[in-house]
Amino acid sequence: MAREAAVWHVVRRRPAAAAGALIVALYVALALGAPWIARQDPTRTDWSQIRKAPSLAHPFGTDDLGRDGFARVIWGARISMQAGVFSILLAIAIGVPIGLAAGFYRGSFDQVIMRLTDAWLAFPFLILAIGLVTILGPSLTNATIAIGLGATPTYIRLTRGLVLATAAEDYVQSARALGAGDLRLMARHILPNIVSAIVVQATVAIPTAIIAEAVLSFLGLGVQPPAPSWGTMLNTAQQFLEQAPWMAYWPGLAIFVLTLSFNLAGDGLRDILDPRDS
Amino acid sequence: MVTLLVISGVVFVGVRMIPGDPARVLAGTDADAAGLEEIREKYGLNAPLPLQYARWLGLAVRGDLGESIRTRQPVRQTVAAKLPITIELACLSLLVAIAIAIPAGIVAAVRRNTVWDLLASGISLCGVSVPNFWLGIMLILLVSVRLGWLPASGFVPLGDDPLGNIKRMVMPALVLGAGLAAVLMRQTRNAMIEVLSADYVRTARAKGLAQPAVVVRHALRNGLIPVVTILGLQMGALMSGAVVTEQIFVIPGFGRLIVEAVFTRDYPVVQGVVLITASAYVLINLLVDVSYTVLNPRIRVRGTADGA
Numbered sequence: 001m002a003r004e005a006a007v008w009h010v011v012r013r014r015p016a017a018a019a020g021a022l023i024v025a026l027y028v029a030l031a032l033g034a035p036w037i038a039r040q041d042p043t044r045t046d047w048s049q050i051r052k053a054p055s056l057a058h059p060f061g062t063d064d065l066g067r068d069g070f071a072r073v074i075w076g077a078r079i080s081m082q083a084g085v086f087s088i089l090l091a092i093a094i095g096v097p098i099g100l101a102a103g104f105y106r107g108s109f110d111q112v113i114m115r116l117t118d119a120w121l122a123f124p125f126l127i128l129a130i131g132l133v134t135i136l137g138p139s140l141t142n143a144t145i146a147i148g149l150g151a152t153p154t155y156i157r158l159t160r161g162l163v164l165a166t167a168a169e170d171y172v173q174s175a176r177a178l179g180a181g182d183l184r185l186m187a188r189h190i191l192p193n194i195v196s197a198i199v200v201q202a203t204v205a206i207p208t209a210i211i212a213e214a215v216l217s218f219l220g221l222g223v224q225p226p227a228p229s230w231g232t233m234l235n236t237a238q239q240f241l242e243q244a245p246w247m248a249y250w251p252g253l254a255i256f257v258l259t260l261s262f263n264l265a266g267d268g269l270r271d272i273l274d275p276r277d278s
Numbered sequence: 279m280v281t282l283l284v285i286s287g288v289v290f291v292g293v294r295m296i297p298g299d300p301a302r303v304l305a306g307t308d309a310d311a312a313g314l315e316e317i318r319e320k321y322g323l324n325a326p327l328p329l330q331y332a333r334w335l336g337l338a339v340r341g342d343l344g345e346s347i348r349t350r351q352p353v354r355q356t357v358a359a360k361l362p363i364t365i366e367l368a369c370l371s372l373l374v375a376i377a378i379a380i381p382a383g384i385v386a387a388v389r390r391n392t393v394w395d396l397l398a399s400g401i402s403l404c405g406v407s408v409p410n411f412w413l414g415i416m417l418i419l420l421v422s423v424r425l426g427w428l429p430a431s432g433f434v435p436l437g438d439d440p441l442g443n444i445k446r447m448v449m450p451a452l453v454l455g456a457g458l459a460a461v462l463m464r465q466t467r468n469a470m471i472e473v474l475s476a477d478y479v480r481t482a483r484a485k486g487l488a489q490p491a492v493v494v495r496h497a498l499r500n501g502l503i504p505v506v507t508i509l510g511l512q513m514g515a516l517m518s519g520a521v522v523t524e525q526i527f528v529i530p531g532f533g534r535l536i537v538e539a540v541f542t543r544d545y546p547v548v549q550g551v552v553l554i555t556a557s558a559y560v561l562i563n564l565l566v567d568v569s570y571t572v573l574n575p576r577i578r579v580r581g582t583a584d585g586a
């Protein structure tokens with residue numbers, strides 16, 4: 001009840017956040033409904049339609065191989081969303097349990113984990129991702145894994161910090177006094193209290209991951225042609241800036257609007273889940 | 279130190295896991311088995327991994343990072359040639375970011391909840407969200423292709439032609455600085471709002487000090503502490519950004535070097551570059567810690583940063 005009220009409160013007080021959430025939902029719909037929304041095949045080449053300016057038949061123009069820009073941008077949403085969401089889910093799946101254990105057991109285990117995390121964090125995100133993709137080979141799956149592993153140390157740290165604070169709370173101590181085991185303490189008493197912070201972090205991490213996928217694909221280390229990724233599309237577009245600038249407009253705009261909406265929605269979500277901050 | 283050791287080990291093992299045989303790259307496509315073997319022997323590629331690592335680390339601490347398998351030049355020399363270019367780019371971007379972010383952040387904080395605040399915060403949000411390589415492409419499209427004001431790409435050494443160098447660096451620095459400016463501006467605004475409501479600032483006002491004096495002399499100094507922290511943490515993003523920016527504007531710096539080295543499986547160069555990058559990042563964050571004590575003498579080794 002209280003949460004629902006808070007949602008409406010935010011919608012009224014922060015229309016920008018609500019609009020952001022709406023646009024993110026729209027992108028999800030586009031990604032899921034790509035086959036029905038984009039009627040043309042995003043990978044079908046047409047030699048009679050090379051680099052045509054936007055028209056009724058091709059609202060976003062065509063690219064250097066005569067492929068429909070609109071279809072490619074729509075299908076690109078699917079790839080971007082996949083990379084963004086799955087990489088962060090991977091980071092959560094690895095980072096949260098490690099951080100939970102480190103914060104709960106403390107001591108030398110914690111020390112070792114934190115040293116490793118520090119070293120992990122010392123690699124600039126992209127350098128780490130480039131290195132991993134080189135080892136694994138360029139593909140959407142591997143780019144997703146690389147981005148996820150890049151985001152993992154942040155989750156380890158966040159979780160550990162939250163656990164340290166939560167484990168000291170009275171109710172956790174009393175649960176322990178009542179004879180609750182370690183696993184029960186972590187799963188039933190600590191985890192539910194830190195979930196909201198983890199979700200809020202995801203709204204910051206997902207747009208970053210989406211940009212990272214675009215960057216890797218732009219560098220040729222992510223999604224491989226002919227699959228339509230916004231980053232790969234921009235890479236091609238850069239070669240035809242003078243002849244076909246529209247090739248560069250739409251994929252970039254798609255990334256920009258999506259990350260902007262995610263950030264707006266994230267701000268709103270923070271207000272709902274963590275009222276103390278505002 | 280421990281961090282650096284772990285990093286070096288991870289880099290070394292990681293690079294060895296890259297599929298593809300560097301001996302083959304070296305020898306070319308028409309080499310026979312004996313030729314390949316000879317090259318492996320010469321570069322120590324046949325030795326067991328721990329031995330290769332010990333050898334490499336021993337030399338690395340003495341500043342010798344081996345030689346590039348592709349160009350046969352010492353890695354140190356290659357890096358020394360590329361590094362100044364990227365450092366120039368990074369410094370210019372930093373300058374751009376600070377020049378935009380700090381004044382904008384102060385104005386947004388002082389004129390809180392006005393049109394100016396909304397405008398600054400809105401632009402900052404866009405700056406965080408825009409992918410910088412797209413921003414770069416759009417700038418090239420507008421400034422170079424449409425208006426013809428600045429060259430789209432290429433690089434001229436600063437020493438040879440200072441004006442030509444700056445002309446080619448303006449857009450990359452703007453692109454790389456934009457994202458950083460957005461983050462810094464947000465941080466400056468929040469920190470200044472907090473500091474401006476502090477008691478000592480009210481006291482300064484009550485003494486009759488003029489607004490600029492209060493803001494600059496009293497509030498800014500304390501307000502900058504969290505900003506400096508963020509600046510240090512953003513260095514990693516700056517390095518990542520440099521890789522992409524150099525790629526778009528065809529600047530032959532550190533970032534292009536690593537991408538090239540990765541594509542050609544030039545182990546020693548990749549190792550050297552990643553090791554230097556990670557070390558630089560660790561070092562910069564150490565400097566950030568040190569700068570706290572300069573900005574705020576109350577913070578000593580055991581203290582904690584307030585307001586962060």
